[in-house]
Amino acid sequence: MNLSVRILITCLGVYCPIIVRGQDTLKSIQQHVTTGKTDSVSMERENIYPYSSLHQLLKGNAAGVYIQETGGEPGAFSSMLLRGSAIPFINRRDVYDAQPTVILDGIPLIMDHPFTFDIQLFDYNHLGPATNLLSAIDMNNIGSVEVVKDLGKAALYGPRAANGGVILLTSKTPVSGIRRISFNTYFGMVQRPHIYTTNARFENSFRQQFYDKYATTEQLQTYPLYLRDSTNSAYYGPSNWTDLYYSNTPVYGVNASLSSGTSRANFIFAGGTQRSSNAADNTAMDRYNAMFKINMMPLGGFTVSAMINATRLERKRNTWLRDRFAEMQYLPDLSNPLPPNKTSYSAYLNEFDKSFDDNKTNEVNGYFRLRADFGNSWDFTSMFGFDYNEGLRDLFYPSTLLETVNYLSNYFGYNQRVLFNNTLRYRHTWGKHHVTLEAGETFQADFNRYNYAYAYKGPNDLIRLNLLHSDNTKDEYLSPKSFNHALIFTFLDKQRHRLLSFYGRAVYNYNDQFDLSALFRADGSSSAQPDNWWLYTPTFTAGLNVKNTWLKDEAAVNALRVHASWGRVGRLMPDDRFGEGPQYLSDLSFSNNPVRFSYNGFPGISRAYSSGYIGYGITWPYMEQLEVGVNTALFGNRLNLSADVYNKIDHNMVLGIPFGAEYGYNFQYKNGMKVRNRGVDISAGAYLLPEKSDLQWQVSANLNYNRNTLLALPGGLKELKVGNGSRMLRTGYSIDQYWVLENKGIYNRDADVPVNPASGKSLNYKGIPILAGDPRWNDINGDYVIDDKDKVMKSHALPVITGGFNSDVYWRGFTLGCAFYYALGHKIMNEEMANHFDFINREGKIDMSAVKEITFWSKAGNYDKYPLYNPWSTVDAYRTDQTLFLENAAFLKLRTLSLQYDLTSAKWWNKKGRIVKLVVYATGNNLFTITPYSGGDPEQADFNGYDNGYGLPMPKSYTIGLKMDL
Numbered sequence: 001m002n003l004s005v006r007i008l009i010t011c012l013g014v015y016c017p018i019i020v021r022g023q024d025t026l027k028s029i030q031q032h033v034t035t036g037k038t039d040s041v042s043m044e045r046e047n048i049y050p051y052s053s054l055h056q057l058l059k060g061n062a063a064g065v066y067i068q069e070t071g072g073e074p075g076a077f078s079s080m081l082l083r084g085s086a087i088p089f090i091n092r093r094d095v096y097d098a099q100p101t102v103i104l105d106g107i108p109l110i111m112d113h114p115f116t117f118d119i120q121l122f123d124y125n126h127l128g129p130a131t132n133l134l135s136a137i138d139m140n141n142i143g144s145v146e147v148v149k150d151l152g153k154a155a156l157y158g159p160r161a162a163n164g165g166v167i168l169l170t171s172k173t174p175v176s177g178i179r180r181i182s183f184n185t186y187f188g189m190v191q192r193p194h195i196y197t198t199n200a201r202f203e204n205s206f207r208q209q210f211y212d213k214y215a216t217t218e219q220l221q222t223y224p225l226y227l228r229d230s231t232n233s234a235y236y237g238p239s240n241w242t243d244l245y246y247s248n249t250p251v252y253g254v255n256a257s258l259s260s261g262t263s264r265a266n267f268i269f270a271g272g273t274q275r276s277s278n279a280a281d282n283t284a285m286d287r288y289n290a291m292f293k294i295n296m297m298p299l300g301g302f303t304v305s306a307m308i309n310a311t312r313l314e315r316k317r318n319t320w321l322r323d324r325f326a327e328m329q330y331l332p333d334l335s336n337p338l339p340p341n342k343t344s345y346s347a348y349l350n351e352f353d354k355s356f357d358d359n360k361t362n363e364v365n366g367y368f369r370l371r372a373d374f375g376n377s378w379d380f381t382s383m384f385g386f387d388y389n390e391g392l393r394d395l396f397y398p399s400t401l402l403e404t405v406n407y408l409s410n411y412f413g414y415n416q417r418v419l420f421n422n423t424l425r426y427r428h429t430w431g432k433h434h435v436t437l438e439a440g441e442t443f444q445a446d447f448n449r450y451n452y453a454y455a456y457k458g459p460n461d462l463i464r465l466n467l468l469h470s471d472n473t474k475d476e477y478l479s480p481k482s483f484n485h486a487l488i489f490t491f492l493d494k495q496r497h498r499l500l501s502f503y504g505r506a507v508y509n510y511n512d513q514f515d516l517s518a519l520f521r522a523d524g525s526s527s528a529q530p531d532n533w534w535l536y537t538p539t540f541t542a543g544l545n546v547k548n549t550w551l552k553d554e555a556a557v558n559a560l561r562v563h564a565s566w567g568r569v570g571r572l573m574p575d576d577r578f579g580e581g582p583q584y585l586s587d588l589s590f591s592n593n594p595v596r597f598s599y600n601g602f603p604g605i606s607r608a609y610s611s612g613y614i615g616y617g618i619t620w621p622y623m624e625q626l627e628v629g630v631n632t633a634l635f636g637n638r639l640n641l642s643a644d645v646y647n648k649i650d651h652n653m654v655l656g657i658p659f660g661a662e663y664g665y666n667f668q669y670k671n672g673m674k675v676r677n678r679g680v681d682i683s684a685g686a687y688l689l690p691e692k693s694d695l696q697w698q699v700s701a702n703l704n705y706n707r708n709t710l711l712a713l714p715g716g717l718k719e720l721k722v723g724n725g726s727r728m729l730r731t732g733y734s735i736d737q738y739w740v741l742e743n744k745g746i747y748n749r750d751a752d753v754p755v756n757p758a759s760g761k762s763l764n765y766k767g768i769p770i771l772a773g774d775p776r777w778n779d780i781n782g783d784y785v786i787d788d789k790d791k792v793m794k795s796h797a798l799p800v801i802t803g804g805f806n807s808d809v810y811w812r813g814f815t816l817g818c819a820f821y822y823a824l825g826h827k828i829m830n831e832e833m834a835n836h837f838d839f840i841n842r843e844g845k846i847d848m849s850a851v852k853e854i855t856f857w858s859k860a861g862n863y864d865k866y867p868l869y870n871p872w873s874t875v876d877a878y879r880t881d882q883t884l885f886l887e888n889a890a891f892l893k894l895r896t897l898s899l900q901y902d903l904t905s906a907k908w909w910n911k912k913g914r915i916v917k918l919v920v921y922a923t924g925n926n927l928f929t930i931t932p933y934s935g936g937d938p939e940q941a942d943f944n945g946y947d948n949g950y951g952l953p954m955p956k957s958y959t960i961g962l963k964m965d966l
Contacts, residue, residue, distance in 0.1 A: 039063060039147040039683070039702075043139070045808070045817065048921045049896055050186060050251055050959055052276035052285060053135040054102065054145075054167070055080055060804025060821030060895060062147040063644075063681035063702035064164070070940050071951025074276035074285035075131045075315040079943065082149055082164025084706040084798065086623070086650035086675040088735040090722045092123045095943045097574045101160040102134060104169045105307055107365055107385040108160050109133070110417040113448040115575070118611075119491050122326035122848065124950075127452055128391040128411040129315060129359035131285075136311035136363040136389070138289040140184055140255035141270045143172040149681070150644070151567030151625050152541035158442070158501050158523050162571040162623045164648070171307065174259045174266035174295060180916075181966040185254045188923075188959025192246040192279040196859045199340050200227050200235035206863065207839060214773055214870045224843055226336045234339035241338075241345045241854050249277040249284070251957060267294040280952045281318045288312040301373040308366035315359040318952065319352060322851050324397065330456070332403045334850045340857035354398045354461065363389040381423045390414035398461040405457050408464060408483075413450030419443060432511035442501040449494040455483040495576050498526040513549045517541045519567070527573040528620055529581055535620040539567030559633040564626075571621040571650065578654070578669070582615050612656050613668045621653045621671070629681075639686045648677040649711070657714050672714030675735060679706035694812060701805035708734050708798075723944070726881060728793065736797040738829065738945065741790060741882040742778035746867040747771070756784035765875040773870030775877050775884070786875075794883060797945025800825025804895075813905030819896045828889040828933060828941045831880050832949030833861050838878035840871040855949065861934045880946070889938040889945075891931040898923040917965040925957045 039062040051057045055078040059067040068079040079095055087098045096114040103109070116127035148154045149165035157166050204227045211220060230236050255272030270291045277284040293307040317323075321338075325331050339345055367385035374380075391413050399406040423440040463482055501524070507517040519539040528535075543563040551557050573579070629644035652671045659668030685700035710731050713720055719730040728739035747753050750772045754763045763770045763779065765786040780790040801824040808817040835842060835849065842850045866884065869877035878884075900921040903909060931938045940951040 039065075039149075039681075041145040041147075043142055043144065045806075047140050047184065048186070048898060048900065048961060048963070049923055049925060050188065050253060050274075050276065050957060051139060052274065052287070053078065053132050054137055054139065054169075055132070055134060057139055057145070058147070058167075060819060060893075061702075061806075063683050063803060064149055064679075064704040064706070065147055066704075066799065066802045066823070068939065068941075069954070070942060072278050072280070072954040073283050073318055073952045074278055075135050075313060077126065077130060077132050078134075081798070082147070083646065083648060083679060083681075083704070084164070084677040084708050085736070086163075086648070086653065086677060086708070088655075088675075088710075088722065088727075088729055089797075089943045090727070091117070092943060093117045093574075098163055100163045100165060100167055101157065102167045102169060103157065103160075104137070104309075104365065104387075105171055105367060105385075106369075106383060106421070107367055107387050107419065108157070108166075108417065108444070109365065110387050110389070110415045110446060110448075112391070112413075112415060113495050115448070115493055115495055116413070116450060116452070118493070119452075120326075121329050124323060124326050127450065128393045128413050129313075129361050131313055131315055131359065131361045131391065133361070133363065133389055133415075135285065135287065136289070136313055136361065137169065138255060138270070138272050138274070138287065138291070138311070140253075140272055141171050141257070141289070141291045141309070142169050144168075144170045146170075149646075150541075150563075150565055150627055150629070151539050151569065152517065152563070152565040152627075155519055155521070155537070155539040155567045155569055156503070156505070158503070158521055158537075159499065159525070159570045159572045161569050162650075171291065171293060171309070172257065172259075172268055172270070174261055174268040174293060176261055176263045176266050179258070179260040182257045182259075183255070183964045183966075184961065185252075186921075186923075186959045186961030187250070187252045188957055190249045190251055190277050190279045190955040190957045192242075192248050193953050193955070195242050195246070197239040197242055197340065198857050198859050199237065199239040200232070201230070202239075202859070203227060204230075209868060210840075210871050213868060214872060219872060224335070234341050234344040237341045237343075239340040239857050240342045241340045241857060244342050244345055244349060245281060245854060246279050247282075249279050249282075251275055251277050251959065253961075261295075263297070265294075265296045267292070269293075277955075278952050279955050281320075282316060283318055283952060284316045286314045303369075303371045303373075305369040305371070306367065308364065310364045311362070313361040313363075315361070317357055317359055320853055320950065322848065322853065322950065324401075325848065325851065327395065327409065328397070328402070328407045328454075328456075330402065330405065330407070331846050331848070331851075334846060334852075335844045337852035337856055338854045340854070345854065351398065351400045355401065356394065356396050356464070358392070358394045360392045361389060363387075377427055379425050381421075381425075383419075383421045385419045385421070387417045388414065396464045399457075400461070406461055407454065407456055408458065409452070409454035411450065411452045413452075414448075416447045418445050434509040436505075436507040438505040438507075440501075440503050440505075442499070442503075444499045446497040446499075447494065448496075449492070451490075451492045453488065453490040455489070456487040458483050496526070497572070497576055499572070500524045511548070513545050515541075515543045515545075521569075523570050525570075525572055525579070525620075527576045527579040529579060529616075529618050532619045535570040535622065537568040537570060537622065539565065539569075541565040541567075556635055557632065558635075558637050559631070561632070562628075562630045564628045566624070566626045568622055568624045571623055571653070573618075573621075573654070577614055578618055580614070582613075613659055613665045615668060615670075617671075618654060618669065619652060619671055621651065623648065623650045625649075636691070638691070640684065642681075642683045644681045646677075646679060646681075650675045650677075655714055655720075657717065657720060670714035672712060672716075674710070674712035675708055676711055677706055677708045679704060696810040698808045698810070699806065701803065703801065703803035705801050707800060708736065710735050727944075728791070730793060733793045734796055736945070737793040738795055738797065738827070738886060739791050739881065740794050740886065741775075741786065742780075742792055742794075743775055743882050743884040744778050745776040746869060747774050747776055754779070754784060759784075768874050770875060771870075771873070773868075773877070774873050774875050775867075775869055775882065777882070791881070795827040795886060796825060797941070798826055799823035799889075813902040815898075815900040815902075817896070817898045817900070818894065820892060821895045822890075822892045823939075824890045826889050827886050827945070828935070828938055829880055829944075829946045830861065830885040830887055830933075830935050831946040832935060833863075833866070834878050834880045834885045835948070837866060837869075838871065838876075841876065841878075853950075860936050860949070865934070887934060888932045889941065891929055891933070891938045893929045893939075894927045896923060896925055897927055914966055915964060917963070919963040920961070921963070922960045923958070925959075926954045927956060 041061045055067045064083045066081045082100045085098045087094050093114040101108050117123045146168040154161040154165040253274040257270035259268040274287045289311045291309040295305045297303050365387040369383040371381045393411040395409045397407045420443045426437045428435050503521040505519045509515040521537045524534045546560040625648040627646040631642040633640050653673040655673045656667035683702040688697045763784050777786045804821045806819045903918045941947045
């Protein structure tokens with residue numbers, strides 16, 4: 001029978017329905033299982049959701065992929081990890097270095113370089129628009145997404161695969177012989193969240209319990225002014241600021257494509273726009289995209305292909321005080337926070353509306369490819385590709401926002417990559433033996449650059465151009481007429497990197513039963529030191545098709561394959577400074593800024609003790625991975641399973657370690673860090689109802705278990721304090737563990753404090769006596785001194801178990817689908833709660849820790865679970881490095897819920913019409929989260945596992961849409 005049956009194939013742990021016919025079913029399944037070393041995502045299933053980036057699409061859809069969106073702000077940076085991280089997240093720059101490479105149609109996309117953090121006093125955001133560059137990809141134009149983690153395939157991309165693998169995106173291909181018009185559009189709303197608001201009466205009641213119990217007469221006199229006057233309606237009146245901060249906001253998207261041609265020449269053109277919004281703070285991002293791809297065969301066996309893709313992103317950012325002060329590097333008087341009453345809050349917003357913050361990102365990438373086929377044995381491919389993105393930010397804050405000082409800045413930065421690849425392949429078959437030989441060359445050149453300038457205190461709020469000088473044609477050219485010359489600061493920097501690679505690969509297959517492959521690479525990097533430019537790495541794989549070898553007659557087993565691989569790939573240096581040999585950066589520092597290149601218009605230079613010393617003998621870091629896996633399809637392809645066990649070790653990694661203080665440097669970069677990630681990826685999918693039933697139910701699930709261990713530190717060190725001494729790297733422990741004091745309660749009386757019987761001295765914290773009202777910290781070593789020796793390595797900032805599961809029910813053209821995402825085995829440091837309880841050390845200071853956003857007037861968490869320590873205590877009772885604020889961060893999220901109906905499946909539909917497919921759908925996103933965490937969204941912790949209360953909430957959204965193929 002020539003009946004179409006819908007089957008589920010195991011691509012990578014995410015199961016995509018395809019249509020195969022009759023006797024081709026088994027063969028198709030076998031081919032997928034044979035190559036089942038990658039995870040793929042069904043684009044047909046996912047492109048009905050209003051995702052604004054690749055991160056959102058992959059979340060929960062592939063085993064071993066952990067996506068962390070630290071907030072719901074459209075277009076903001078998101079983190080992606082494949083099989084954990086080998087890089088300790090000491091600062092935000094490290095997160096950028098840990099991201100996997102995304103490859104679009106053979107082009108490794110270049111991301112923002114984190115070198116702007118070098119000149120930032122606060123590293124909350126990358127300078128410039130700080131936009132997630134993967135948001136530039138319109139997923140409607142992508143035909144397939146594959147997550148490649150097995151080095152058997154990932155090693156083809158060399159050092160680009162060092163962060164756990166690569167993600168392959170393939171744009172939609174033109175169709176031949178017919179004209180195809182596709183259209184997808186949706187419209188919906190983002191729902192404003194429900195917030196428990198507070199006012200000064202609530203805050204006063206919260207603080208009064210501490211004052212009643214511990215405050216002295218002198219301390220009572222320092223009570224904040226904004227809390228003293230209960231008649232002040234701005235603070236004690238209605239807390240209705242949310243009426244101005246949150247609102248239901250529209251979202252929409254439109255994408256259309258035209259594809260046509262013949263087998264000799266065909267093309268596809270696609271264009272679209274999308275508005276992504278958050279219900280908070282009037283944030284949004286607009287995307288405009290166009291893509292054109294063409295294939296031509298002017299001669300038999302000779303193909304010319306080209307693609308160009310262009311995107312424009314325009315982003316409306318948040319209005320946080322923290323980000324504004326961090327950009328300006330200027331803090332005003334913080335005695336009085338923004339009022340929670342919307343009448344007073346609106347007065348602030350009216351002044352803020354006089355500012356502007358324009359954030360624009362442009363991206364263009366493409367390729368030109370030639371392919372020549374010489375008979376059935378030889379083929380040669382040559383490709384030139386490029387990726388270019390630029391970010392622009394123009395910013396102005398009026399003097400009414402900052403103590404009569406206005407501020408203006410301009411940023412322009414770009415990232416550019418060009419590549420040239422050549423591949424020669426030979427194939428030969430004799431009898432049951434098949435051999436493929438391949439040789440290739442790749443050259444990639446990267447260039448990153450930015451220009452940044454800012455100025456203070458212009459003559460008025462009408463001059464909003466960053467003019468260094470009014471008239472450069474006059475003699476007094478050096479005499480500024482707009483901004484004071486001494487208050488203008490300019491910065492520029494660039495990074496250049498080149499990678500040249502050669503490889504050879506041999507693949508042997510015997511009768512589709514047994515296969516072997518070997519790959520050898522030589523990679524040369526300009527960022528490696530001159531005596532270590534080249535690294536040579538091998539990769540080996542083996543596979544056994546058990547079904548074809550021993551189970552041909554076993555009807556219940558449709559496919560079964562086991563595979564193993566071992567390989568090594570180099571890890572690129574994060575900075576081109578390493579290629580220069582012994583040296584250090586030059587800088588000039590003053591006014592709390594880490595780097596200044598000039599003062600009052602005159603260039604300055606000083607020894608850069610803070611940047612770290614690079615000496616001789618730094619060699620290539622590299623990653624090795626051993627993996628063993630099995631893929632199977634059972635019971636007429638109704639059940640599909642795959643499992644991969646891996647042991648991934650990063651060797652010889654570079655880390656800054658303490659270095660000769662007498663020379664003035666903070667640290668020196670040295671090789672020697674070694675980190676292991678072990679784990680398992682498991683994927684399963686099944687059809688749960690009989691094949692002939694009108695009602696079909698397809699389920700799929702994936703799970704990753706990953707544990708990292710620090711095996712070695714440079715110089716034979718066993719432990720190293722990092723992150724301003726707030727974290728510890730200790731061999732034998734995970735690199736993402738917290739280093740904290742253990743809480744055991746509170747000392748209610750001075751008599752309860754233990755006394756050392758040998759010395760007669762009571763317990764102290766680093767020499768400070770512990771008194772009634774102080775925390776009862778565990779004295780691990782029993783020396784009656786609480787210090788760093790009593791800190792313990794606790795829990796993990798990164799989840800140990802992650803994954804997702806999907807369910808799709810089909811009935812007569814209707815599809816009801818849902819997707820869940822989960823993470824387990826990690827904890828969050830509730831820094832927001834710690835800061836709230838530590839009000840004595842933060843109130844009114846001219847310090848970033850004293851900043852109170854308008855969201856300060858909301859309640860998140862359970863205040864009653866914390867003991868009433870003495871907030872005036874000199875031991876800093878509510879410090880964050882203690883288990884008191886460490887909470888279970890496990891969560892389960894219903895990410896998506898959808899209902900679709902294919903009108904072309906209806907009996908009344910005209911089968912001879914030109915409309916091939918017409919689907920109407922409705923979706924809901926981020927509908928609920930189940931978690932024991934008492935704070936906000938557990939997914940929104942920072943890179944170090946701290947929840948500081950920043951990050952807009954993940955919005956709930958509801959959309960309706962239409963998809964059509966003509």
